[in-house]
Amino acid sequence: MTDVSYIYGKNAVIEALEAGNREFNRILISNTARSDEKIEKIKTLAKQSGIVFQFVTKDKLNQLIPEARHQGVIAHIAPIRYEELEDFIEHNSENLTSVVILDGIEDSHNLGAIIRSAVCAGVKGIILPSRRGVLVNSTVEKTSAGAVNSISIIKVNSLVNAIQKLKENNYWVIAADHHSTENYYDINYTDMNFALIMGAEHAGISKSLLKLSDFKVKIPMLTNFNSLNVSNAAAIILFESVKQKLTTNSKK
Amino acid sequence: MTDVSYIYGKNAVIEALEAGNREFNRILISNTARSDEKIEKIKTLAKQSGIVFQFVTKDKLNQLIPEARHQGVIAHIAPIRYEELEDFIEHNSENLTSVVILDGIEDSHNLGAIIRSAVCAGVKGIILPSRRGVLVNSTVEKTSAGAVNSISIIKVNSLVNAIQKLKENNYWVIAADHHSTENYYDINYTDMNFALIMGAEHAGISKSLLKLSDFKVKIPMLTNFNSLNVSNAAAIILFESVKQKLTTNSKK
Numbered sequence A, B: 001m002t003d004v005s006y007i008y009g010k011n012a013v014i015e016a017l018e019a020g021n022r023e024f025n026r027i028l029i030s031n032t033a034r035s036d037e038k039i040e041k042i043k044t045l046a047k048q049s050g051i052v053f054q055f056v057t058k059d060k061l062n063q064l065i066p067e068a069r070h071q072g073v074i075a076h077i078a079p080i081r082y083e084e085l086e087d088f089i090e091h092n093s094e095n096l097t098s099v100v101i102l103d104g105i106e107d108s109h110n111l112g113a114i115i116r117s118a119v120c121a122g123v124k125g126i127i128l129p130s131r132r133g134v135l136v137n138s139t140v141e142k143t144s145a146g147a148v149n150s151i152s153i154i155k156v157n158s159l160v161n162a163i164q165k166l167k168e169n170n171y172w173v174i175a176a177d178h179h180s181t182e183n184y185y186d187i188n189y190t191d192m193n194f195a196l197i198m199g200a201e202h203a204g205i206s207k208s209l210l211k212l213s214d215f216k217v218k219i220p221m222l223t224n225f226n227s228l229n230v231s232n233a234a235a236i237i238l239f240e241s242v243k244q245k246l247t248t249n250s251k252k
Helices: A010-019 A038-048 A057-064 A085-091 A108-120 A138-143 A159-168 A207-212 A232-250 B012-021 B037-048 B058-064 B085-093 B109-121 B138-143 B157-166 B206-213 B232-250
Strands: A006-008 A022-029 A053-056 A071-078 A098-104 A125-128 A151-155 A171-176 A195-201 A215-218 B007-008 B026-029 B051-058 B073-077 B098-103 B125-129 B152-156 B171-176 B193-199 B217-219
Touching: A006 A010, A006 A138, A010 A022, A010 A038, A010 A071, A010 A138, A010 B012, A022 A038, A022 A057, A022 A085, A022 B058, A038 A053, A085 A151, A085 A159, A098 A108, A098 A159, A098 A232, A108 A125, A108 A232, A125 A159, A151 A159, A159 A171, A159 A195, A159 A207, A171 A207, A171 A232, A195 A232, A195 B058, A232 B109, A232 B171, B007 B012, B012 B026, B012 B037, B012 B073, B012 B138, B026 B037, B026 B058, B037 B051, B037 B152, B085 B157, B098 B109, B098 B157, B098 B232, B109 B125, B109 B232, B125 B157, B152 B157, B157 B171, B157 B193, B157 B206, B171 B206, B171 B232, B193 B232
Parallel strands: A022 A053, A098 A125, A098 A195, A125 A151, A171 A195, A171 A215, B026 B051, B098 B125, B098 B193, B125 B152, B171 B193, B171 B217
Antiparallel strands: A006 A071, A022 A071, B007 B073, B026 B073
């Protein structure tokens, strides 16, 4: 439940260096790692930004990250900076904006994958409750392939208050709810600010949040199997919005 | 890389019991687990099928699955039965059929999530190479929420041969390749057998498989961020096919 203080894996480190919005303390590189294109890129990017890198033994790296595959690279970084919702709304008031609200996601892999898909889908912010579910830890950072550095992460005490604030600021609220009768592809995502709420893995979306939603949508399936993984479900809905935006633009 | 010999977690055990196609040796239930609806359901289903269940200490369960969250339930089962491709093709020759071919997926969470989405999308089979990537282990089984029991899992020595066999049997081969110019939503999935190839997390799809593909499709994005998680990408494409099938049917 602690915030991340290091990131690891070649791709995740490169993404964070390129995004350029994280404070790096130092980068540790295994002294037995075969140098390849990616390691060279990390060294070049680090030099350009005046970030210290040093070569250490693989054992030293393994002590920091015993199980995960660090691929010979670990960066010590300052914890992620969470953004205030008010600031986020103000910074994004000029353009149509979308955010994803996560109602207590418990699994770090799911959170990381959702953040990654959200960035690819042009979503600008992720809203997390501060007291339930997982926050951005190093597994999330790794699973997101560094996408946490390309999106605003907003931590709030009350999702109800956050949704009310979004609604006051002209966001439409869409809840992914498999009890719904409306299909996710029957909504027009192209000309509105929207906030997509995804529920926790087992509990789904809280009733208090469902009540505040403008739309409730389900993903229809071809079998009766229980339900989709939450990151897969989020990707399906977000990429319907991408498709609509791209195909609407091309028609103009 | 070993095949699964137990499944754990209440939902995964219930799914496997309901699917009814796995051989259970016995089900272990924690003697300190609070009995709830799901535990009761497990006991009822086990009784109906003549499967032994026994109550053991939590320590005993923790020894079997030290880290993962077994939720007080572990079932010993016979390893998953892989199906032969020839049998699969024959068994599914009466109806339009889709399969997913995974070219060396390395991460168990990804494999589990893909299998889960595939089942929800009405896909009938998953084809895995026997010597590369991950096979069905207990993490895959858990992440799939038991979906491995609702789909044919086919392990082949050569994906090239498998694809050739599918093509001979009237399957169209679609490769998810982000270098492609064609968008995944520009294909009509409704009136063909199709095999969707997804590449490994880092390496993508092998050239030899790309060459055999009838279509190469990309998922267009709204940002330049590197790429989607493979299970999210698979879900996006598969659910485009579901949407087409459902909306085409409703128009008839």
